[in-house]
Amino acid sequence: MDSAPRNPVTAVIVVAAGSGQRLGYGMPKAKVPLGGDTILTHALRGVAAAGIAQQICVAIPPGDQELLALCDDFAQALKAEHPGTPGTGGAGQPPIVTIVDGGATRAESVRAALAALLPATEAVLVHDAARALTPEAVFHRVSHALAAGALAVIPAIPVVDTVKTVEPTTGDGAAIAPELVTGTAARETLRAVQTPQGFDLATLRRAHEAAASFDDGQAAAVTDDAMLVELLGVPVHAVRGASQSLKITTPLDLIIAEGLLEGPLGVRWVEG
Numbered sequence: 001m002d003s004a005p006r007n008p009v010t011a012v013i014v015v016a017a018g019s020g021q022r023l024g025y026g027m028p029k030a031k032v033p034l035g036g037d038t039i040l041t042h043a044l045r046g047v048a049a050a051g052i053a054q055q056i057c058v059a060i061p062p063g064d065q066e067l068l069a070l071c072d073d074f075a076q077a078l079k080a081e082h083p084g085t086p087g088t089g090g091a092g093q094p095p096i097v098t099i100v101d102g103g104a105t106r107a108e109s110v111r112a113a114l115a116a117l118l119p120a121t122e123a124v125l126v127h128d129a130a131r132a133l134t135p136e137a138v139f140h141r142v143s144h145a146l147a148a149g150a151l152a153v154i155p156a157i158p159v160v161d162t163v164k165t166v167e168p169t170t171g172d173g174a175a176i177a178p179e180l181v182t183g184t185a186a187r188e189t190l191r192a193v194q195t196p197q198g199f200d201l202a203t204l205r206r207a208h209e210a211a212a213s214f215d216d217g218q219a220a221a222v223t224d225d226a227m228l229v230e231l232l233g234v235p236v237h238a239v240r241g242a243s244q245s246l247k248i249t250t251p252l253d254l255i256i257a258e259g260l261l262e263g264p265l266g267v268r269w270v271e272g
């Protein structure tokens with residue numbers, strides 16, 4: 001008898017509906033040029049190259065015709081490359097590409113995409129378009145952990161900096177420095193968390209249903225999907241991420257991403 005784990009029917013949600021204000025380009029981050037294409041094009045290519053999804057569901061800023069056209073072009077290119085039936089999941093079959101309007105927060109964008117997944121979907125990976133250069137190996141590590149039975153799995157890398165907690169300085173100290181150190185975290189237990197984050201679909205839907213009733217303060221504190229699953233008490237597993245999965249957030253990140261693309265081997269072959 002074959003005891004190899006079966007790959008669940010998988011969708012990848014790509015959230016690309018952010019404003020990109022911190023990048024300072026005056027346009028949604030997904031459209032910002034990177035290596036002659038856009039950040040979103042690189043992200044979508046990486047997802048497709050990983051070959052793990054029957055569906056790719058992209059959340060874009062509502063009404064953004066340029067990004068809509070970009071996603072349509074990407075879907076057409078996938079069909080031309082793989083002339084099979086989209087979404088059936090067989091070898092060489094292209095994923096179905098679905099486009100949804102994102103929401104005011106990242107979590108709302110994820111919820112909009114969750115509502116648009118194909119009925120047969122069993123597992124979902126949620127990926128930030130801003131992590132446009134994530135290597136295929138990271139998608140594979142996450143999806144293997146799901147196939148092996150994890151309900152939630154995140155890619156993570158060790159933290160190189162010493163991390164401290166602080167609070168605003170009050171009283172006489174305020175004249176010396178704006179913040180006071182309140183503690184030092186044990187670095188060997190810390191991880192910097194990336195995407196794609198993978199979930200059993202029913203578990204992630206349950207986590208987001210619970211979060212839909214959060215007040216503004218609680219909603220603002222939600223920075224990833226795994227956090228919501230942790231609140232349900234479901235174990236979250238961590239696999240190795242990669243340093244080139246950096247989230248392109250500031251102008252310096254964009255310089256690093258351009259540098260990675262120009263590297264001698266090309267970014268997809270450099271493992272971090």
Ligand code: C5P
Pocket residue numbers: 015016017018019029030059102103104105106107109110127128129130131249
């Ligand atoms: O803002 P932040 O850098 O945390 O965004 C992470 C990812 O979430 C980005 O890819 C961004 O496009 C996406 N996002 C979204 N909808 C929002 C806010 C962010 O899809 N309302």
